[in-house]
Amino acid sequence: MFRTILFKIILGLYFVAWSPLLLVGLVSKQLTSRFIIWDAKGVLVLLRVICGVNYKIYYPPTEENGIPATPNDNERCDGKAIIASKHMSIMEVAILVTNVHNPFFILKRELLWIPIYGWAFWRMGLQPVNRARGATNMKKLTHAVANKIMNGYTLIIFPEGTRVTPGHPVALKRGLMFLAQTLKLPIIPVGTDTGIYWPKHGRIRPGTATMHFEPVIASTSSLEEIGEAINRHSA
Secondary structure (H helix, E strand, C coil): CHHHHHHHHHHHHHHHHHHHHHHHHCCCHHHHHHHHHHHHHHHHHHHHHHHCEEEEEECCCCEECCEECCCCCCCCCCCCCEEEECCCCHHHHHHHHHHCCCEEEEEEHHHHHCCCHHHHHHHHCCEEECHHHCHHHHHHHHHHHHHHHHCCCEEEECCCCCCCCCCCCCCCCCHHHHHHHHHCCCEEEEEECHHHHCCCCCCCCCEEEEEEECCCECCCCCHHHHHHHHHCCCC
8 A cells, every 4th residue: 555655645746747848848739748658657667666557458360370461340440440448447548648649539428627747638639528518419429529630630539438347347438429429539448457456445455557559440330339349358
C-alpha cells in the first residue's frame, strides 16, 4: 500500500509540474498533442518504476505459419476504424494515447472545464459530448467525429461509458453502434486487464497488464457481438 500512496502523491505533483508546459502548448494543436503524449508516457514510466507495473500489447496475427492471413472483408481500404476499448483504469488511456496514431476520445464536456488540462484536451481535439441533449446532440457529434476522422484522426471509445471493475462487465452504450453504422466504420475491439494492476480504488499491484487488439468486426455488429469481442481478453 505504501507504493500506491507514494505513486499517487508523485503522480499529483507530476501533473502539477506539467501544467505550465500545457499552457505554453495551447499556442499550437500539434504542440499540445505532443505534450499530452509525453505526459502520458511519463505516467507509464512512473507506474513502472514506483509500482512495478508494465504492459504488453497484443495485435491480431497478420500471418500464420508463414501464410498471410485471409483478408478481413470488414476492413476499409483506407484503414479507418473505431477503436472500442474496455475501460478499467487511467492506465489504458495512457497506453492508447501513446500507441495509437492521432487519437481522439469522446468525453463528457464537463472534463473540458478542468483548468489547464481540460483546455489542453480541447486544444488537442478531444470531442466533448453533452449527454443531456439526446438525439440532437448525436447528430452534431456524428458530424464532428466524421470531420476529425476525415482529417486523419482515430476515434477511441470506451463503450461502457465508465471505468469498470474486473469481472463485472457493464452493458455497452448504443452510441458506439450508432456512430459505426452511421459513418460505416468497422470496429476494432480492445480488451484489457489493467484494472487488476491499477484499479479504480485500492492498492496498485505489480505485474504486466495486457491490451488485446481483436480482429476488426463489421460496423453492423450488434452490441452483444461487440461486447463479446471486447471481453474476450478482458479481466
